Amino acid sequence: MSATDKVFAGSIPKIYDEYLVPMIFSVYAEDIARRVAARSPTALLEIAAGTGAVTRAVAAALPREVHYVATDLNEPMLAVAAQRQANDDRITWRQADAMALPFGDAEFDVVCCQFGAMFFPDRVRAYGEVKRVLKGDGTFVFNVWDRIEDNVLTHEATIALAKLFPDDPPRFMVRTPHGYYDKSVIKIDLERAGFRDIAIETRSEISRAPSPEYVALALCQGTPLRSEIEARDAGKLQAATDLVAAAIRTRHGAGALDGKIQAIVIEARP
Numbered sequence: 109m110s111a112t113d114k115v116f117a118g119s120i121p122k123i124y125d126e127y128l129v130p131m132i133f134s135v136y137a138e139d140i141a142r143r144v145a146a147r148s149p150t151a152l153l154e155i156a157a158g159t160g161a162v163t164r165a166v167a168a169a170l171p172r173e174v175h176y177v178a179t180d181l182n183e184p185m186l187a188v189a190a191q192r193q194a195n196d197d198r199i200t201w202r203q204a205d206a207m208a209l210p211f212g213d214a215e216f217d218v219v220c221c222q223f224g225a226m227f228f229p230d231r232v233r234a235y236g237e238v239k240r241v242l243k244g245d246g247t248f249v250f251n252v253w254d255r256i257e258d259n260v261l262t263h264e265a266t267i268a269l270a271k272l273f274p275d276d277p278p279r280f281m282v283r284t285p286h287g288y289y290d291k292s293v294i295k296i297d298l299e300r301a302g303f304r305d306i307a308i309e310t311r312s313e314i315s316r317a318p319s320p321e322y323v324a325l326a327l328c329q330g331t332p333l334r335s336e337i338e339a340r341d342a343g344k345l346q347a348a349t350d351l352v353a354a355a356i357r358t359r360h361g362a363g364a365l366d367g368k369i370q371a372i373v374i375e376a377r378p
């Protein structure tokens with residue numbers, strides 16, 4: 109993983125929340141919320157909560173009594189999350205690295221995490237932290253993106269950008285968000301961290317966007333792909349965004365469009 113892959117800061121959090129979340133994250137947040145609510149937790153931890161897509165969905169699905177701590181490595185993501193969430197005394201926002209959770213042993217009934225595990229430099233260590241803070245009968249609910257070829261618009265954007273930077277194509281999307289999808293590896297990582305009861309499934313959905321320009325802005329400027337483009341040539345961010353929009357337009361037309369997205373959803377118990 110490159111050093112900038114895990115940095116969601118500057119202009120990224122706002123564009124991420126406004127454009128990317130409705131396009132590809134909200135539909136999976138509803139799925140995570142259903143799974144969490146089915147466990148009826150009284151103490152719930154979310155890691156890599158980002159701008160709160162899951163937090164909002166879960167909060168709407170849980171009763172008054174729940175104690176919900178939502179954490180993320182990057183404060184600027186949590187700042188957007190806290191701003192978006194209506195006043196809710198059940199929720200505490202806290203900066204935390206998944207690799208070193210600032211909580212005691214066996215504090216939570218459920219730990220949830222949406223599209224965060226791909227960013228953890230040592231997943232066995234992060235899963236070990238999750239297991240430590242979970243009660244003995246607790247559940248870890250999380251998801252990761254499937255391979256990029258099953259996530260159509262992101263795949264097309266990555267191919268288009270390679271044409272602008274042929275000598276050094278930006279590979280953030282392939283390397284990190286879509287770089288951890290092998291179910292057998294995920295299962296082994298969880299087992300090494302001490303999980304025993306592991307259910308893994310593939311879940312396909314459809315992402316929708318109002319225009320190719322929307323898709324291009326979301327992907328090129330609302331994710332760490334932005335830093336990768338700027339590292340090659342800071343003056344080319346808009347040209348890169350326009351190029352991706354043109355590529356998406358060629359494939360899908362100028363108006364509203366959709367594309368397949370696919371994730372892997374995991375529920376693990378110690």
Ligand SMILES: C[S@@+](CC[C@H](N)C(=O)[O-])C[C@H]1O[C@@H](n2cnc3c(N)ncnc32)[C@H](O)[C@@H]1O
Binds near residue numbers: 116157
């Ligand atoms: C793709 S976003 C997902 C955010 C949110 N869960 C959602 O569904 O929109 C990945 C998140 O992982 C966070 N992250 C990266 N490395 C992390 C770490 N070591 N510990 C906790 N969070 C981390 C980033 O700050 C970012 O908010």
